Amino acid sequence: MKDVIALCDANAFYCSCEQVFNPSLLGKALGVLSNNDGCIVARTPQLKALGVAMGTPAFKVRDQVGRGEIILKSSNYALYGDMSSRFMSVLEQFSPKLEVYSIDEAFVELSGFPLESVHAIGLDMKQRVFQWTGLPIGVGISTTKTLAKLANYAAKKFPATGGVVDLTSPLRQQRLMAITPVGEVWGVGRRIGKRLEAAGIDTAAQLANANRRWIRKQFSVVLERTVCELQGEYCIPWEAGGSANKHQIMCSRSFGQRVTTRQALHAALASFICRACEKLRKQQQYSREAIIFIRTDPFKANLPQAGRSLKLMVPSPTSDSSVWLQQLNPALDVLFQEGYEYKKAGFALMDLFSGTGFQGDLLTSASIPENTRMMTVLDAINQRFGSQTLRPASVGFRAQQWHMNQQVLSPSYTTQWPEIMTVQT
Amino acid sequence: MKPIQILPRPLPETLPFYQSPAACGFTSPAADYLQDTLSLDQLLIRHPAATFFARAQGRSMEGAGIFDGDILIIDRSLTPGDGDVILTLLDGELIVKRLVYCHSKPELHSENPDYPPVTLDSEEGLNVWGVVTEVIHHLR
Numbered sequence: 001m002k003d004v005i006a007l008c009d010a011n012a013f014y015c016s017c018e019q020v021f022n023p024s025l026l027g028k029a030l031g032v033l034s035n036n037d038g039c040i041v042a043r044t045p046q047l048k049a050l051g052v053a054m055g056t057p058a059f060k061v062r063d064q065v066g067r068g069e070i071i072l073k074s075s076n077y078a079l080y081g082d083m084s085s086r087f088m089s090v091l092e093q094f095s096p097k098l099e100v101y102s103i104d105e106a107f108v109e110l111s112g113f114p115l116e117s118v119h120a121i122g123l124d125m126k127q128r129v130f131q132w133t134g135l136p137i138g139v140g141i142s143t144t145k146t147l148a149k150l151a152n153y154a155a156k157k158f159p160a161t162g163g164v165v166d167l168t169s170p171l172r173q174q175r176l177m178a179i180t181p182v183g184e185v186w187g188v189g190r191r192i193g194k195r196l197e198a199a200g201i202d203t204a205a206q207l208a209n210a211n212r213r214w215i216r217k218q219f220s221v222v223l224e225r226t227v228c229e230l231q232g233e234y235c236i237p238w239e240a241g242g243s244a245n246k247h248q249i250m251c252s253r254s255f256g257q258r259v260t261t262r263q264a265l266h267a268a269l270a271s272f273i274c275r276a277c278e279k280l281r282k283q284q285q286y287s288r289e290a291i292i293f294i295r296t297d298p299f300k301a302n303l304p305q306a307g308r309s310l311k312l313m314v315p316s317p318t319s320d321s322s323v324w325l326q327q328l329n330p331a332l333d334v335l336f337q338e339g340y341e342y343k344k345a346g347f348a349l350m351d352l353f354s355g356t357g358f359q360g361d362l363l364t365s366a367s368i369p370e371n372t373r374m375m376t377v378l379d380a381i382n383q384r385f386g387s388q389t390l391r392p393a394s395v396g397f398r399a400q401q402w403h404m405n406q407q408v409l410s411p412s413y414t415t416q417w418p419e420i421m422t423v424q425t
Numbered sequence: 426m427k428p429i430q431i432l433p434r435p436l437p438e439t440l441p442f443y444q445s446p447a448a449c450g451f452t453s454p455a456a457d458y459l460q461d462t463l464s465l466d467q468l469l470i471r472h473p474a475a476t477f478f479a480r481a482q483g484r485s486m487e488g489a490g491i492f493d494g495d496i497l498i499i500d501r502s503l504t505p506g507d508g509d510v511i512l513t514l515l516d517g518e519l520i521v522k523r524l525v526y527c528h529s530k531p532e533l534h535s536e537n538p539d540y541p542p543v544t545l546d547s548e549e550g551l552n553v554w555g556v557v558t559e560v561i562h563h564l565r
Contacts, residue, residue: 023514023554089474132475132502134554413477420478423497423512425486425521425535 002111003234004118004168006141007148008091008125009105011156011163013135014042017083018073020134021413021421029070033058036256037074037407074406078387082414086133094125099239107145109238119166126164142167145236146229149186150176150204170232177204177230187226192219204230249287251276252346258297259342262332265294269328270394272347277321278382280349281375286317287349290324292331297343306340317353320372325392386418469559475502477555479512479519486510486521488536495562497521499555514552515543521557 010016014032019025029050032042039057040047047070052061064070084103092098097109108125110118122139129137140152141164151167154176167173183193185204199218201207208230216224225235251272259265269292280287295307312327324347381390388395411419470476481495489510491497497512505511507526512519513533522533525542531551533543545551 023519024517026517086474132472134501417478420480420496421519422482423479423519423521425481425483425491425493 002115002143002168004110004113004115004141004143005145005148006108006110006118006122006125006139007101007105007145007152008108008129008137008139009152010087010129011136011138012042012044013084013104014073014075014080015044015047016135017080018076018410019044020083021079022410025071031056031061031070031072032075033072033408034075036254037072040072041075072408074409076410076412078412078415079410083133083135087129087135087137090129090132091125093128094121097238107148107238110141115168118168119164122164122166123162137163139164140167141165142173143232144229144234146186146226147173147232150180150184150230153180153184173232174205177208180204182207185226185230187222192223195219248348248350248352249276249279250346250348251279252293252344252348254344255342259345260340262336262338265336265342265345266328266332266394267396268345269294269332269347270325270392270396271388272345273324273328274321274388274391274395276347276349277319277324277375278379280319280352281379283352285352285354286319287352288314288317289350290327291348291350292328292335292346294335294342294345296340300341300343303341304339306337306342308335308337310334320375321378321392322374325394328394384417386416387412469498470500471558472500472502475555476500481521481560485535485537485540486523489523490562491521491536491557491560492562495560497557498559498561500558501555503556503558505553505556510557512554512557514554519554524551524553 015025015030018030018032027046028044029047029052030044031040031047031052033039034041037058039055040052040061041054043052043054050064050070052070058065058072061070061072065072080103087104088098088100088106091106091108095108095110099107101107110121113121118141122141126137126139129135138152138155140148140150140155142148142151147167150173151165154167155161155163155165167176180203181193182188182196182201182204183190185207188196188207196202196207201210207227210227212224212227215227228235253268253272255268259268276290290312291309292312293307293309296303296305298305310331312324312331314323314327318324378390382388411421413419413421466473477499479497479499481491481497482493484493491510499512503509505524507524509524510521511524512521513524515522515533520533522543523536525532525534527544531545531548533545535542
């Protein structure tokens, strides 16, 4: 039986999330900015039509924003993360086998359905994701992941497809590949695309017909796999457990302004520790190992550079923020050096344990410590009254200089009670 | 062929809190009867992935039991029908109204005599965001 795979991805995902809760943004030239409001990382078709490229720095479109022709939003990852998990759980209704490929796209296995029905299933997916979440998506269906990606590209590129392309037939595969530039093939980056073109391979069809041995010798075994996949041979394995818990939790930020004092770094790191431990408690895990780091801005070559990281250990696995906060001062004694402008800091929890399967050690109490009730209460209060309502004093009392620049941030409509949308009756 | 229907994920539940160290006398006679505590999510949310919350502002739906400041539970997965209270897009704004079909033309009715209904030209003029299924009204 032939494998059938659908690649579903949300159109201009970050922008679409903003539009679901703020319909006045529909049809507008809208862009979402990267961390610290640096550059544009998501664009609506209307913004693309104005010729604004991906990665354009926010200041370059300042005049158009001032005139109201372009609207920019800070990235609201609390919102996008929640909308992403809603999107994925709607897709799970169609097939138990789902590979979450990124925040806004997933492969869905549809093997077993008759080929003549897969187009209708694709339409159903698109319709249901839109009804349940408000997110517009494109669906590409074919027999390998690379071809499914190609089908999805066609669904986006050609509006007449209605956003769903069934590319299971070899004849249609060949016709599409003949008009697809090689650079659009999944796994062919810009650099490899240029080299392929130099070797006379301009289209996906030419790549599909290239000599595999030559491709492996000249390029890589990875690109050879791409060629096989274009020929309809299923090679790229299924990555299971898209929803599995992560093995590491990292909280780091580039600062809005350069940070020079130990006190400010302490406040920033304290807040990262709290955030990381909160995530850890949410996935009901524990850790006893962490990495902490601070560094200056490597792009400011004229300034003195410094950067250090440190591994921290605690005696037994914990998810209690205060245990790590106690380590912070001794850690900064080692990390912090006077006289540098720090740009970034971070805290990562490593080697995560689940509640089960931990081997206690001889000297400390054998079991995993109870999640202290204080932490449970803290999480409940912050869930109800807003993130960081209740926080350790070390995090500080007011907006600090290390905070991200998020001047045009939308509310966390789906994750914070005080920020849910207001509607007129 | 219809796609397989997979049941929605189990709702987040509160787990019962119990500690009964083995060496501490009699176990509680209730231990065998321990059940999950009641969850409001379970009662009020049928489709978690499609459920959203909003705060109502205004007095036009008081007849339907929606008062200024109430929290609305909105289920986007439901297909709106005649008589449903819906959140809908009208002139670029999200508003809460009751959907009523009059001679198969959709109308948006308020539940307060001070507000007249809005008649829409056709089904296409109706842009429903979601169906309001529950209202949370704080008494103090």
